[in-house]
Amino acid sequence: MLTSAPRGTKDILPGQSRHWQTIEDTIRQICREYGYEEIRTPIFEHSEVFHRGVGETTDIVQKETYDFQDRGGRDLTLRPEGTAPTVRALLEHKLYAGPLPVKVYYIGPMFRFGRPQAGRLRQFHQFGIEVFGSASPRVDAEVIAMAMDFYQRLGLKKLQLLLNSIGCPKCRPGHRQALQEFLQPKATELCGDCQKRLDRNPMRVLDCKNERCQELSQGAPTTVGYLCDVCADHFASVKELLEAAGVEYTLDDRLVRGLDYYNKTAFEIVSTDIGAQSSIGGGGRYDNLVETLGGPSVPGIGFGLGLERVLLTMENQGLLESDSRELRNIFIAMAGEGTAPVAFGLAQTLRKKGLSVELDYLERSLKAQMKTADRFHAPYVVIVGQGEVERGVITVRTMGTGEQREIPLGEATEILSGLF
Structure with a gap:
């Protein structure tokens, strides 16, 4: 049907786009403060970037x-996610050869085929950051603290930060073997996907959303019980730094995340206000991803936050303005023949001064124009009347008080600009 957007996609209408702009402005501000610069990668990549990066399983x-x-x-x-393309760009442009760490962020659409539901679209938008070149737990703590700081600036409440360590290639094999031994007797009861995961990547069984698989994996060996000394020390430092920064967290030893490239720190932020799809963002460390995609040994860590889910949470928590109408600084009303050129010229001059100015485009009565000015919440209305123009003046009405005064037309730009 040509009058409907494709299933799993959604138009962002003019009144709604203002909420998106607020979020994007917050993103750019927080990234400036934390020292992250924007990177923009193509919307599509060679398939191998994701098959090798995200993981075949x-x-x-x-x-x-x-x-x-x-x-x-x-x-x-x-692109279904932003980390693998960013690593590809890091390698192609040899960003790792410059000053380290490399700290970048991105905002943009991602694409995944799935069953659309609240907070889960086939085209969705993501805010992500990536840090390359440091294995320090200080970076882990900064990335996690920054995610929580972002949500707090938007006013979100009732969020829970889940935290885990999933080990490294040195300690992961021990957990893998123990987990396979635990699950093997129950293999025939697992869902079809988890039966395949049991041999290829058994840790992903812990991440399965199938209720029966969740029941069967209860009591399974956890990654934290098999951490090597390096991973254990790293995780202890991350927790210590978060506590020092006042960032509250909950340990979740079943948290493994859904992408194969993660190691050591993994985290997820969940909300109780968006229904079944409770995760509104997450991330973790991926020290081997750059090598997997053909580069040198460069550690990395990052997060990806779903903006539709952020907006849904804000809406459910009453944080979005119900009035979608945009405020104008000034509305210029016209009354009488020959006033349009004066009004239009004044509007253009004021706009060049940085003011938001609206005009009447439907040749309505002065009374109707005043109603329109009120709809735009304009604090001031400039009335350009035929008689006033002939006398070289215009009328300025303060909408809050109803007070009106005449000002010289030749001084209008200076006087009106001075009101803001």
Whole structure:
């Protein structure tokens, strides 16, 4: 149907876009304060970037990517997440050869095929940050604290930060073997996906949303019980730094995240105000991803926060203005023949001064124009009347008090600019 957006996509209408701009302004402000610079990668990449980066065993690659061939026969994929493309850009432009750490952020659309529901679209938007070149737990703590700081600036409440360590290639094999031994007797009762994961990546069984799989994996060996000394010390430092910064967290030894590239620190932020899809963001460390994609050994860590879910949480918590109408600084009303050129010229001059100015475009009565000015919440209305123009003046009405005064037309720009 040509009059409907594709399933799983959503138009962002003029009144709604103002909420998006508020979030984006907050993102850019917090990134400036934390020292992150913006990176913009293509919306589609070579499919191998995600197959090797995100992982062949993930639900994203197996079930959710939008894959296609271009006219040259190249396998391409609409980006389902932002980390792998950012690593690809890091390698292509050798950003790792410059000053370290490299700290970048991105805002943009991502694409995953799935069943659309509240807070989960097939085209969704994500705010993400990535840090390359430091293995220090201080970076882990900064990334996590920054995510929570972002939510707090937007006014979100009742959020829970879940924290875990999933180890490294040195300690992961011990946990893998113990987990396989625990799950093997129950293998036939696991869902089809988890039966495949049991051999390829058994840790992902802990992340399965199937209720029966969750029941069968209760009491399974956890990653924190198999951490090597390096990973244990790293995790202890992350927790200590978060506590020093006043960032509250809850340990969740079943948290493994849904992407294969994570190691050591993993975290997720959840809300109770958006229904079943409770996660509104998360991330973790990925010290081996750059090597996996063909680069040198460069540690990394980052997060990805879903903006639709942020907006849904804000709406459910009453943090979005119900009035979607944009405020104007000044509304210029016209009354009489020959006033339009004066009004239009004045509007353009004021706009060049940085003011938001609205005019009447439907040739309505002065009474109707005043109602329109009120709809735009304009604190001042400039009335350009035929008689006043002939005398070289215009009328300025203060909407809050109803007070009116005449000012010289030649001084209008200076006087009106001085009101703001």
